[in-house]
Amino acid sequence: xxxxxxxxxxxxxxxxxxxxxxxxxxxxxxxxxxxxxxxxxxxxxxxxxxxxxxxxxxxxxxxxxxxxxxxxxxxxxxxxxxxxxxxxxxxxxxxxxxxxxxxxxxxxxxxxxxxxxxxxxxxxxxxxxxxxxxxxxxxxxxxxxxxxxxxxxxxxxxxxxxxxxxxxxxxxxxxxxxxxxxxxxxxxxxxxxxxxxxxxxxxxxxxxxxxxxxxxxxxxxxxxxxxxxxxxxxxxxxxxxxxxxxxxxxxxxxxxxxxxxxxxxxxxxxxxxxxxxxxxxxxxxxxxxxxxxxxxxxxxxxxxxxxxxxxxxxxxxxxxxxxxxxxxxxxxxxxxxxxxxxxxxxxxxxxxxxxxxxxxxxxxxxxxxxxxxxxxxxxxxxxxxxxxxxxxxxx
Amino acid sequence: xxxxxxxxxxxxxxxxxxxxxxxxxxxxxxxxxxxxxxxxxxxxxxxxxxxxxxxxxxxxxxxxxxxxxxxxxxxxxxxxxxxxxxxxxxxxxxxxxxxxxxxxxxxxxxxxxxxxxxxxxxxxxxxxxxxxxxxxxxxxxxxxxxxxxxxxxxxxxxxxxxxxxxxxxxxxxxxxxxxxxxxxxxxxxxxxxxxxxxxxxxxxxxxxxxxxxxxxxxxxxxxxxxxxxxxxxxxxxxxxxxxxxxxxxxxxxxxxxxxxxxxxxxxxxxxxxxxxxxxxxxxxxxxxxxxxxxxxxxxxxxxxxxx
Numbered sequence: 001x002x003x004x005x006x007x008x009x010x011x012x013x014x015x016x017x018x019x020x021x022x023x024x025x026x027x028x029x030x031x032x033x034x035x036x037x038x039x040x041x042x043x044x045x046x047x048x049x050x051x052x053x054x055x056x057x058x059x060x061x062x063x064x065x066x067x068x069x070x071x072x073x074x075x076x077x078x079x080x081x082x083x084x085x086x087x088x089x090x091x092x093x094x095x096x097x098x099x100x101x102x103x104x105x106x107x108x109x110x111x112x113x114x115x116x117x118x119x120x121x122x123x124x125x126x127x128x129x130x131x132x133x134x135x136x137x138x139x140x141x142x143x144x145x146x147x148x149x150x151x152x153x154x155x156x157x158x159x160x161x162x163x164x165x166x167x168x169x170x171x172x173x174x175x176x177x178x179x180x181x182x183x184x185x186x187x188x189x190x191x192x193x194x195x196x197x198x199x200x201x202x203x204x205x206x207x208x209x210x211x212x213x214x215x216x217x218x219x220x221x222x223x224x225x226x227x228x229x230x231x232x233x234x235x236x237x238x239x240x241x242x243x244x245x246x247x248x249x250x251x252x253x254x255x256x257x258x259x260x261x262x263x264x265x266x267x268x269x270x271x272x273x274x275x276x277x278x279x280x281x282x283x284x285x286x287x288x289x290x291x292x293x294x295x296x297x298x299x300x301x302x303x304x305x306x307x308x309x310x311x312x313x314x315x316x317x318x319x320x321x322x323x324x325x326x327x328x329x330x331x332x333x334x335x336x337x338x339x340x341x342x343x344x345x346x347x348x349x350x351x352x353x354x355x356x357x358x359x360x361x362x363x364x365x366x367x368x369x370x371x372x373x374x375x376x377x378x379x380x381x382x383x384x385x386x387x388x389x390x391x392x393x394x395x
Numbered sequence: 396x397x398x399x400x401x402x403x404x405x406x407x408x409x410x411x412x413x414x415x416x417x418x419x420x421x422x423x424x425x426x427x428x429x430x431x432x433x434x435x436x437x438x439x440x441x442x443x444x445x446x447x448x449x450x451x452x453x454x455x456x457x458x459x460x461x462x463x464x465x466x467x468x469x470x471x472x473x474x475x476x477x478x479x480x481x482x483x484x485x486x487x488x489x490x491x492x493x494x495x496x497x498x499x500x501x502x503x504x505x506x507x508x509x510x511x512x513x514x515x516x517x518x519x520x521x522x523x524x525x526x527x528x529x530x531x532x533x534x535x536x537x538x539x540x541x542x543x544x545x546x547x548x549x550x551x552x553x554x555x556x557x558x559x560x561x562x563x564x565x566x567x568x569x570x571x572x573x574x575x576x577x578x579x580x581x582x583x584x585x586x587x588x589x590x591x592x593x594x595x596x597x598x599x600x601x602x603x604x605x606x607x608x609x610x611x612x613x614x615x616x617x618x619x620x621x622x623x624x625x626x627x628x629x630x631x632x633x634x635x636x637x638x639x640x641x642x643x644x645x646x647x648x649x650x651x652x653x654x655x656x657x658x659x660x661x662x663x664x665x666x667x668x669x670x671x672x673x674x675x676x677x678x679x680x681x682x683x684x685x686x687x688x689x690x691x692x693x694x695x696x697x698x699x700x701x702x
Contacts, residue, residue, distance in 0.1 A: 008643075010676040011650045014599065015618045032549035033446075037540035039549075039630065042465060044447070049608070056611035059619060060556065066620040067552035069630045071499035330494060345494060368544070370491045385469055387491055390425075 030054055030061045035068055073328050073368075092379065281307065284329040290347045292332055294321050300334060302348075315342060315350060325366040333372050335361035341388055345369045353388030411459055412440045424468035429476035429484040439475040440466075443538035471539035478522065478534035485521070492544060499548045503555045512555055516547075591674040594661045595653070598671075601660075602652035610645040617642055 030038070030051055037043050038051045055061050279301070283291040291303045293310065298320030301310040315321065321336040330347035334340075339358040342350040355361070355374070363375035370387045381394040412420075417437040421427075426436045440463055444453065453459045476484030493513075501509030522532030537546050603611060609631065616622040616630070628638040657663045657671055 007650045007654070007672050008646050010672045011646050011653070014595075014675050015614065015646070015649075031536075032553045033536055033538055033540065033546060035552075036542075036545040036549040037538075040541040040545060041632070042540045047447075052612060053608045056608040056615065059615070060560075062612070062615050062620050063559075064549075064552050064556045065630065066616065066622050066626075067503045067555050068549050069622065069626045071502045071548045071552060072626075072629065073495075073498070328495065329498065345490075368495060386487075 028054060029058060030064070032064075035061075035065065039068065282324055282326050284326045284331075288326075288329060290326075290329065292324055292326060294324055294334075298322065298336060300324070313350065316352075322360070322362050323364050325364045325372065327366040327368050327372075331366070331369045333364045333366040335364040335374055337361070341374060343369070343372075343388055345387075353384075354391075355388070356382070356391050356393075410437075410441060411444045411453065412437060412463055413456065416460060416463065420463060420466075420468055421472075424472035426472040426476070429472065429481050429487075431472055431476040431479065431481065431484070435475050435479050436472055439471055439539075442535070443471070443540070446538050447540065466539035467542050468539065470543035471537065474534040474537040474539075474543055477520070478530075478532040480522070480530065480532075488520075488543075492547060495544055496547055496551065500551050500555075503551055512551060512558070516550055516554060591667075591671045594657060594663070595671045595675045598653040598656035598661070599649070601656050602649040605652055606645060606648065610641065610648075613638060613642055614645055 034043070034047075034051055038048055038055075041048075043051060055065055279293040279295045281291055281293040289304055289306055291307050292313075293301045293303070293307075295301065300313040300315060300321050302313050303310045315334070319336055319340055319342075321334045321340070321342075323336075324332060324334045326332045330345060332344045332347065332350075334342040334344075334350065336342075337360045339355040339361065341353040341355045341361065341364075343353050344350045357376075359380070360377040361374050362377050364372060365374075366372035371383070371385050372388065373381060373383045374391075375381050382391040383394060384391050414437070417440055418433065420440065421433050421436050424436065426433065443466060444459055444462060447462055453462070473484055473488060477488050496513045496516075497510060500513035503509065504512050516533065519533040522530035522534075533550065537543060541549075603614070606614070613627055613631070616627050617624070622630075624638045624642075625635045628635040631638065633641075653671075654668055657668045661667075663671065
């Protein structure tokens with residue numbers, strides 16, 4: 001008896017050898033509107049079944065269907081890191097809550113005027129330090145206590161923090177400011193800054209900066225750096241003393257490398273330009289000649305030769321881009337701080353699109369030249385279906 | 396011309412959509428953005444309802460409401476405004492959709508005629524043709540059941556197929572000794588082989604007819620239209636691997652059905668069944684899958700102008 005597998009192969013050859021010759025169109029043929037509606041899945045069940053029966057038997061309509069499918073922009077898989085695919089709306093508050101618990105656990109703030117009990121190692125270490133330096137060292141020791149709960153440092157982060165505690169804090173704050181300048185709020189307490197530090201891994205992982213403190217200018221530098229007279233000057237420290245921040249940023253840089261290695265193809269690229277990180281590329285497809293990259297400083301470069309050479313894109317004065325999306329060839333959306341939304345439909349020049357607010361924008365996901373979704377640093381989502389002329393806030 | 400609807404209902408006739416609902420949808424569609432008269436939008440909704448429920452009246456007002464709520468209302472308003480000749484809407488359509496249409500046309504017509512194909516529909520979209528003094532814009536056949544972009548791509552695809560077929564009809568038949576001449580049907584070796592072919596063709600036709608429509612569609616797209624698995628998967632909303640599995644299962648079903656047919660209907664024993672498979676494996680005997688998957692002979696009747 002012949003092997004069924006052989007006969008399956010013979011059936012396949014039989015089907016391959018058989019060539020279609022077409023079948024005349026008839027009044028029952030599927031029209032363009034029906035085909036598009038069927039493809040969109042918006043036909044009633046019985047209508048969809050009828051269309052499928054007809055498509056199954058009519059070579060004319062099959063040819064039209066094939067051409068229709070051929071014309072469809074191929075959705076490409078964006079190389080978004082797995083943590084960005086997860087629900088950030090849950091991850092961020094959970095991370096913030098965890099950070100708050102950590103801070104609450106390791107930091108006990110005595111009421112003003114009450115003598116602080118010297119019951120902890122941190123306080124014991126504080127004694128030889130001049131009184132004016134106490135706040136900075138307190139921050140440092142608190143940070144060390146937090147560090148003790150964390151996994152081992154990366155080799156790059158293995159600089160002892162105790163040697164230069166104040167620069168450590170400063171470096172962390174500056175790094176944080178580099179990621180999320182909006183987080184550097186005037187008047188923010190050290191604890192607040194530490195909460196931000198604790199939340200920073202999640203912030204970097206989710207590519208969302210810390211929401212700005214209400215009423216504070218987003219671009220204002222961290223007040224903790226300005227007002228801490230005891231913070232040691234940075235020159236005494238080596239360039240890489242940002243211990244905890246470094247470890248976090250090594251993770252962030254790793255993620256950026258992942259995105260860099262695999263060109264972020266297609267629609268969604270939501271990454272922050274951050275100090276020390278590699279630029280992030282994105283394009284309509286990995287075969288696209290025109291590619292874009294966002295520099296860590298927020299500048300944007302364009303390449304017309306698949307990344308061989310890059311030309312800076314003139315986006316106007318003081319425009320810092322944080323994320324971009326190239327859903328189709330020649331179409332690119334960019335978002336940045338202060339409610340900046342730019343769109344290019346030519347693949348060359350950009351036009352500013354109106355946006356309802358001046359908040360920092362961190363994510364843009366565009367489907368085409370008309371439809372895009374923008375997420376602010378606070379997680380508010382706005383959508384447009386008319387090329388950015390109008391925006392609707394998602395509930 | 397019928398580029399999207401077989402019947403066209405005159406504006407304002409019927410009133411299947413309650414005024415309050417129409418007014419609410421008008422707001423959602425932001426028809427005021429184009430200064431689209433509400434009556435024109437209501438008429439478009441009515442046309443859409445009539446088209447969707449053609450032949451069977453909506454069962455209830457709730458069914459109508461569910462249907463119109465599911466429409467691409469903003470696109471419908473834009474199309475209605477374009478059909479009404481509102482300049483701002485037309486300019487918006489050109490600005491937003493023309494690049495995508497050019498790309499789609501280039502993908503459809505890889506011979507370089509994509510731009511001409513895309514440009515060819517603009518006259519009809521704008522409505523240069525008139526009937527009884529009224530512009531007949533192609534946009535009137537957009538009913539909002541898909542996005543405007545998808546509908547426009549479907550119109551392009553339909554135009555392209557019609558043009559290819561029309562051009563094919565005008566092509567002279569090749570000389571008998573020309574390179575492009577179709578070969579004569581393969582002659583079978585003998586009476587036995589011919590009988591095997593006949594039996595096999597009948598069994599295959601029965602097997603294909605027994606398949607589910609979607610399986611037949613997958614087979615046709617893969618073998619007759621040379622579509623890739625990924626494209627078939629996208630079309631049917633399934634993963635490429637799923638499309639491949641469905642195809643493999645359909646082939647197994649066809650094989651089993653053929654074997655059963657040959658044994659029960661043709662009365663062949665196992666050796667004869669094996670010989671049938673062996674015979675058609677070397678020579679399909681002029682089998683036409685297009686005919687097998689279809690119903691009638693191919694290319695004998697002119698194609699009606701569907702656009």
